[in-house]
Amino acid sequence: MPRVSQDHLDARRRQILDGARICFARHGYEGATVRRLEEATRLSRGAIFHHFRDKESLFLALAEDDAARMADVVAEQGLVQVMRDLLANGSEHPADWLGTRLEVSRRLRTDPEFRARWAERSEQLTTATRRRLRRQREAGNLRDDVDVHVLAAFLELVLEGLVSHLAMGLPADNLGPVLDLVEETVRRHRAREEITPA
């Protein structure tokens, strides 16, 4: 019997996650029935649950996968860029992780068990954000009068607001200058450099 290659397993896992992402975003966690997951992934329930123990595990893997992809963008380009991408996508073509994130938010509010399981997995974005900010500080791009933890918490709070704002279908075309202000708030201020003694 030929052994299934790791590449094949990885590709199958990716296929399931990509289909499930669309399915959870469109129908919500409860509405994403096994039948709908089969349709969205174009795989049988046997194939799906060979890779993931149950629907809850699939959802958690998806949320973790999305958080990891966001953490990658944060590491490369910063959290403000993640927010700019979110705005650029607009409400008609929301970023594909937005749906998952909203489901995470909703379940955190309504499901204490989920809250406990999620707590240990949600640190990725915070860790990536802090690491990026520390590097930026070392490079002299970041203000140095406020703790990195405070700046990271500030950026995450604004992201949370933006996610909520877009989810409510509120107009977002005026938010570009707000993100400029957010970015300026964490950066080293020119005025401060100008008054540094020579």
Added chain:
Amino acid sequence: MPRVSQDHLDARRRQILDGARICFARHGYEGATVRRLEEATRLSRGAIFHHFRDKESLFLALAEDDAARMADVVAEQGLVQVMRDLLANGSEHPADWLGTRLEVSRRLRTDPEFRARWAERSEQLTTATRRRLRRQREAGNLRDDVDVHVLAAFLELVLEGLVSHLAMGLPADNLGPVLDLVEETVRRHRAREEITPA
């Protein structure tokens, strides 16, 4: 037949709104049945729907009432103070308008008809925030290099993030310094004043 005084009508209306606020926060819009509204207000359905045409009108009146109360605090003390109050209340005793606001957020996401009805009523907080910021600018307390509309949108986005954060039951004990940073961002910077030519 004696005419019912306006004071009496107002008091009754207030009694209904206060009971309904608790009921909607605890059970959500759909879960707030007429029977539960009767229990929470200690009034009969006849009395309740004498004052409000239907449950939807009651909910909208409540959301408007909360927005007006928030707008009053904003006018007196600013939106940052509203956020500080929210933090001070903590997750065990959330501000009483938080439940209503979360229900508004949820219904904006899921109910396009509600979105249309709410759009015309949601301007109060924005108007109060802009008015306060304009006064602060005239008093010389506000930075003058960023448009008041941008500063107002920034503060509202942070408030949205804070509401979402608290609703998810995430730890909030580290957010005081974040609000200091938010406040500093909209204020006139000392450093800038120091470099103003004499």
